[in-house]
Amino acid sequence: MNDPISRRQLLGRAAAGGAGLSLAALLAACGGGGGIEGGGETTAPPETTAPPETTATGGGETTAPPKELRDIVWANWQLYLDTDESGNRYPTLEAFEQEYGIDVEYLEGDINGNEEFFAKLRPQLEQGQSVGRDLIVLTDTSGVPGRMIELGFLEKLDKEAIPNIVNLLDVHASPAFDPGRDYSLPWQGGLTGIGYDPKKVGGDVTSLEQLFTDPKLKGKVTFLTDMADTVGLAALLNGDDPSAMTDEAFDRAVATVQSAVDSGQVRQFTGNEYSSLLAQGDVWACMAWSGDLVQLQYDNPELVWVQPAEGGMIWTDQLLIPKGADVYSASTLINWYYDPAIAAEAAVWINYISPVKGAKEALLAIDPEIANNALIFPSDDTLAKSKLFDVSASNNDGYKSKFQALLGA
Amino acid sequence: MTLRGRRGLTPYLLLLPGVAFLAAFFLVPLYYLFNTSLQEGTFTTTFTWAWENYSDAIGQFDEQFVRSLKYAGIATALALGISYPLAYWIAVRGGRWKNLLLLFIIAPFFVTYLIRTLAWLTILSDDGFVVDVLQTVGILSDDGRLLATSTAVVAGITYNFLPFMALPLYVSIEQIDGRLIEAAQDLYASRARAFLRVTLPLSLPGVFAGTLLTFIPAVGDFINAQLLGAPGQYMIGNVIQSRFLQLGEYGQAAALSFVVMGAVLVLMLIYAKVLGSERLTGAGI
Numbered sequence: 282m283n284d285p286i287s288r289r290q291l292l293g294r295a296a297a298g299g300a301g302l303s304l305a306a307l308l309a310a311c312g313g314g315g316g317i318e319g320g321g322e323t324t325a326p327p328e329t330t331a332p333p334e335t336t337a338t339g340g341g342e343t344t345a346p347p348k349e350l351r352d353i354v355w356a357n358w359q360l361y362l363d364t365d366e367s368g369n370r371y372p373t374l375e376a377f378e379q380e381y382g383i384d385v386e387y388l389e390g391d392i393n394g395n396e397e398f399f400a401k402l403r404p405q406l407e408q409g410q411s412v413g414r415d416l417i418v419l420t421d422t423s424g425v426p427g428r429m430i431e432l433g434f435l436e437k438l439d440k441e442a443i444p445n446i447v448n449l450l451d452v453h454a455s456p457a458f459d460p461g462r463d464y465s466l467p468w469q470g471g472l473t474g475i476g477y478d479p480k481k482v483g484g485d486v487t488s489l490e491q492l493f494t495d496p497k498l499k500g501k502v503t504f505l506t507d508m509a510d511t512v513g514l515a516a517l518l519n520g521d522d523p524s525a526m527t528d529e530a531f532d533r534a535v536a537t538v539q540s541a542v543d544s545g546q547v548r549q550f551t552g553n554e555y556s557s558l559l560a561q562g563d564v565w566a567c568m569a570w571s572g573d574l575v576q577l578q579y580d581n582p583e584l585v586w587v588q589p590a591e592g593g594m595i596w597t598d599q600l601l602i603p604k605g606a607d608v609y610s611a612s613t614l615i616n617w618y619y620d621p622a623i624a625a626e627a628a629v630w631i632n633y634i635s636p637v638k639g640a641k642e643a644l645l646a647i648d649p650e651i652a653n654n655a656l657i658f659p660s661d662d663t664l665a666k667s668k669l670f671d672v673s674a675s676n677n678d679g680y681k682s683k684f685q686a687l688l689g690a
Numbered sequence: 691m692t693l694r695g696r697r698g699l700t701p702y703l704l705l706l707p708g709v710a711f712l713a714a715f716f717l718v719p720l721y722y723l724f725n726t727s728l729q730e731g732t733f734t735t736t737f738t739w740a741w742e743n744y745s746d747a748i749g750q751f752d753e754q755f756v757r758s759l760k761y762a763g764i765a766t767a768l769a770l771g772i773s774y775p776l777a778y779w780i781a782v783r784g785g786r787w788k789n790l791l792l793l794f795i796i797a798p799f800f801v802t803y804l805i806r807t808l809a810w811l812t813i814l815s816d817d818g819f820v821v822d823v824l825q826t827v828g829i830l831s832d833d834g835r836l837l838a839t840s841t842a843v844v845a846g847i848t849y850n851f852l853p854f855m856a857l858p859l860y861v862s863i864e865q866i867d868g869r870l871i872e873a874a875q876d877l878y879a880s881r882a883r884a885f886l887r888v889t890l891p892l893s894l895p896g897v898f899a900g901t902l903l904t905f906i907p908a909v910g911d912f913i914n915a916q917l918l919g920a921p922g923q924y925m926i927g928n929v930i931q932s933r934f935l936q937l938g939e940y941g942q943a944a945a946l947s948f949v950v951m952g953a954v955l956v957l958m959l960i961y962a963k964v965l966g967s968e969r970l971t972g973a974g975i
Contacts, residue, residue: 396938397935397936548838563835685937689922
């Protein structure tokens, strides 16, 4: 659906991701709010002092002899890996290819929606056939990664090939859908909150209450087509906990969204398209993904992203290895991106939240402006107020049907 | 005898590639789809037989159904209204510019469907020219809008399918023998009367073909409703899309697809009957 097209939409790739939304780790987040920054600070020094190459090759050398690296295929969302100016080459990936002497076929934009992509792979997975991809990226809060684990559609990571796993931020250490991190590691994460244009609004939009009910915004608001985002934020408005959904809380959240639709407050439910609507002024305030706003701000510096007063949502896209794929080679690639220096190089370009300890410190040297951008490296306070949507709710067919009915389909 | 035998067989042999193609890429998938439409469940649960997919499909989504038929009908009528004068003018007055003018009609196809639809987001923007003009002349209230309304969805569908209407119309009007119109005028028919009694009836095959080519895909369209509409404008295509890709309820989605197919087929048969398609197709579209 979502899917796809304008440059902005491309920018919005997050949407899809967003759609899936996410929250994953943050169950923990709430408790371990310190995670991103604090973790980075304490552990970074040793990491940064060790030259990345050494770390990477070291890992490769110790485990390589019995196992052989082969060419692999990596499917990802649009605009989710650093490129050079031409947009056709991926510097950090090319460096990996040179370092290890294998080719990685990178399928940019192969994934455009979590459920959609899963629906596409499922027939082959059911029949035990290879899906032609060795590494995929799906959003935790969409519930798809957890479902794939349950169905036995994923390979376990080869942790021997991922010594850099020590750089995983503490908040991500033990998500509910994969407590031991046996099958997944985060790629990037993001926050869902409110994006708005202060000039159009003639002031600020700081709370969900305002977004859902302020008559000033009537007909100028969009919500997201992703259940985790829209229902999660509505639950926060109702004072419920989106990371532990009950039937009552879910129904209340749906009713809250419904009343905003019925009153004419909400004009549309969107995927990434909200970004172009917001930029051209048709939408004044909307549910928005943090990374999208970072990208939109390059051309529209007046736009603002805020975490609502009631709290916001958080999500993380997970690196996964489908059944039948080359586990060792894919794990080696994962290891590469868990090197703080490499993670920092990618982060400069991607503008979402990196799960790698020390990435911020490494980034300070490359691009202090990005390293200090609160949307890319959120503060402890922001993280503490971010909720991870209940993954079991994402996989509840009854909830999904109710939400689709709310969307009119 | 042998000659007659061979002659009898030749047409069928010539048909073979086409029939084989249809069988492999239409009938077989259709069979699988039908099979799916009788099953219930998602991939996480298991599949069981469920005839009620059909009754559910009709009962639950009658609103989107009726809406699809309505939007597609309005869009088809608009496309016909716009295309007929256009095709007529090109066919009769186009002269040596005919080909160039036809190229203009097809030109939008050089751009992807999705991009063309997204362009309407800009055209109908709240601060855009169109909304501005409509507000100034008072057709829209000051806080009125076009995006996320049924107007935008119908406009998008009309625009996207217009060439499918215009091209067959052009072909059938262009083929009309000008001498017939002259003859009508020689017999003291006014220009309007000559048009109504000669040109219009002879162009009906084009109207028929254009209507089918526009209406059928328009009924199943979901991109326009998704991008230019709000939930209140969602069509049956949106429902099928979300059942298939968001909810993984393949059974219901397949059943809905069949219901749409059946409904369109019935409507087309009635339409053909009313217009007399035998005569029309006999007239050589």
